[in-house]
Every structure is written in structure tokens, then in C-alpha cells.
Amino acid sequence: MAVRLERRQLPGGLTQATTMQLYNFFRSGTSHRLRIALNLKGLAYEYVAVDLRSEEHLGAAFKALNPQGLVPALADGDRVLTQSPAIIEWLEERYPTPPLLPAGRNERAKIRALAAIVGCDIHPLNNRRVLEYLRRQFDCDTAAWCATWIDAGFATLETLLAADGTRGEFCFGGAPSLADVYLVPQVESARRFEVDLARYPNIVAIDRACNRLDAFRRAAPALQPDAPIP
Structure with a gap:
């Protein structure tokens, strides 16, 4: 497998020796x-x-x-x-x-749980291969299917985020964490399936804060080289 070699200085003194292929x-x-x-x-x-x-x-x-x-x-x-x-x-x-995970064991567990609501409970049900099977075998309204499971997960996330009195502008504290990495793509999907996000003000605020950062903006689907030209 051909990989273009280069050396890139990273935060903390680490060096990336190769350009990875995604x-x-x-x-x-x-x-x-x-x-x-x-x-x-x-x-x-x-x-x-x-x-x-x-x-x-x-x-x-x-x-x-x-x-x-x-x-x-x-x-x-x-x-x-x-x-x-x-x-x-x-x-x-x-x-x-x-870091994408906090130093404390209990805090790490909380962030992993928030991420898992997206990664384990929402996304697998709305995965493309699942939707294709539902369409072909059952003539299912897959937009309604997706919205149902996004709403179920977001309702839980919104409750947990609202109850966290120590939360900053992100899911945890003043910097993005693993939870934000999982949440933002799911918000993008929710908009695609026309989920009413007005019911989730904390999620919307976190998504807005994340997308003020270049790391999130550059990752957006519409900006990728294989995205359709508007």
C-alpha cells in the first residue's frame, strides 16, 4: 500500500512520520x-x-x-x-x-456514555445498509424511521446535557471531547432527515459552538471532495 512519507510536528513534541490515508x-x-x-x-x-x-x-x-x-x-x-x-x-x-477524553475516570465514563448514545443507539439503526434493507424488503418510510431514533436518542442527550450544571459550551467543559465528535455528525444527519431541533436547545448550542472551530468546519460533508457540487 503506497503511502506518501512526510514528517509533521504535532502538539506535545510528537512527530507524524507518514500521511495517513482515510x-x-x-x-x-x-x-x-x-x-x-x-x-x-x-x-x-x-x-x-x-x-x-x-x-x-x-x-x-x-x-x-x-x-x-x-x-x-x-x-x-x-x-x-x-x-x-x-x-x-x-x-x-x-x-x-x-485529548478527547478528560483525565478523571468518572468523567471519561460520562463522555463515553454520551458518545455511545449516538454511536450505539442512534447511528446503527440509521446506517445506510439498514435503510436499504428496509426500503427494499418492507417499502419502509426510512425518513420517518431515522427521525424516530434520532428523536429518541436526542431526547436523552438533551436531558443529560441540561442536567449538567458544570458543562461549558461543549458537551464537557471548555473544549471539544469525544462526545462532541460523535454528536455533530448526528446533528448533520438530523437536519438531513428534517428532525425538529427546536426541542433540543442544548444540542443546537453545542453544535453551533463546535462549528465555530476550523476542525469541525473542515470536516463538514458538503466541503469534502466527493460531495456533489451545488
Whole structure:
């Protein structure tokens, strides 16, 4: 696997020896969250588009990279990482500055729980392959399906965020965390499926604060090279 070599100085004195290759799709929520995490860490990566619309992810070439046939995948030299939660945890361990998880054990558990509401309870039900199956087998109104599970998860998130009297402008404190990395792509999806976000003022405020940061803005689906030209 060819990877362009370079050296890049990172915060905390670490050096990135190679430019990683990110295999992803502009509208994929898991790809979106990984782009945010890489940007927050200040890591260079080569954008490699995998077109889900033409089912490129199911072809032999991509499955040789990731046998599961899902995006994203991150190539770092001869190492290929899959599954966005595992990749983000790997990034956190390999490039710990700036951190996406707080120092305290209890606080880390809270942030992981917020992220899991999106990553485990909302996104898997609204994944493209699930929606395709519902459309083909049951002629399902997939927009209503998606909105149902986004609303269920967001109602819980909004309650937890509103109850946290110590929260700053982000999900936790004054800097983005793993929870924000997961939340913002889900808000993007909620808008796509016309979820009424007026019911979730804390979520909307956090999304607005995140998107004032360059790391989040540059990761937006509409700005990716494989996004349709307006």
C-alpha cells in the first residue's frame, strides 16, 4: 500500500512520520466523526473517496482493505484500522494531545456514555445498509424511521446535557471531547432527515459552538471532495 512519507510536528513534541490515508464517504456519519477527530488532533491525512452510491465499498478492491466493506478505514503505513470507535481510541492513545477524553475516570465514563448514545443507539439503526434493507424488503418510510431514533436518542442527550450544571459550551467543559465528535455528525444527519431541533436547545448550542472551530468546519460533508457540487 503506497503511502506518501512526510514528517509533521504535532502538539506535545510528537512527530507524524507518514500521511495517513482515510478511506471514507462524504455523507457517512462515521467518516464525518473520524474527520473531526483527525482534524482536532492536527493530523494530516490523504482523503480517499469510497463511493457508497455506486457500492464501491462492496467491490473486491475495497474489501481487500476492509473485509467488512464499511467506511471509514484508516491506513497508517502498512497498518489498516477499521471501525470508527476503535480508530478514534487508537488516535487518542497514539496522539494524546489535545485529548478527547478528560483525565478523571468518572468523567471519561460520562463522555463515553454520551458518545455511545449516538454511536450505539442512534447511528446503527440509521446506517445506510439498514435503510436499504428496509426500503427494499418492507417499502419502509426510512425518513420517518431515522427521525424516530434520532428523536429518541436526542431526547436523552438533551436531558443529560441540561442536567449538567458544570458543562461549558461543549458537551464537557471548555473544549471539544469525544462526545462532541460523535454528536455533530448526528446533528448533520438530523437536519438531513428534517428532525425538529427546536426541542433540543442544548444540542443546537453545542453544535453551533463546535462549528465555530476550523476542525469541525473542515470536516463538514458538503466541503469534502466527493460531495456533489451545488
